[in-house]
Amino acid sequence: MPACELRPATQYDTDAVYALICELKQAEFDHHAFRVGFNANLRDPNMR
Template identity: 40%
Template sequence: MPSIFLRRATPPDVTLIYSFLCELEEETFDFEQFNTIYNRNLLNPDCHYFLAFDHDRCVGYASVHAQWLLHHCGKVGEIQEMFVIPDYRSKGIGQLLIQQLFEVAQHENFEILEVTANKKRLDTHRFYERQGLERTHFKFVKKMK
């Protein structure tokens, strides 16, 4: 495995994370709106953003957002995004990122940690199952705009 280190994301990382998420979602987002949301979330103590680096090259990103949910009677974390650049996949980067999210979940006393992955991302489903997450729900979506 390459020499990887993790750190929390900062405001100047917005363009890097923007490019990762546009690639992940196969969509070009409105950068101004993205930047506004990103910076708002950085100020929110329930949002945690992490970057993975191989020396000075950023090779991955992951985020978890927490919320207090009545139906769990406690704090629940949801992995919102996880991305590793293609030439660094299957090298343990995703495992390091998710381990960091597990540490946040423990430190923040989450009742559970959950993730939703697009149904077409079968490799992603297998990755999360290998990390000990169970497939327990279906997600239904209706676009409102």
């Protein structure tokens, strides 16, 4: 089994995280709203 490397999320992960959440929930969400919220969470030091 290959090793799994964990790292902090970045803004470049937005599309992959969005796709995974949509697949998990079997629903489509507002992509723009998700991007805005995801990037706001990345900038928030309390979310770490």
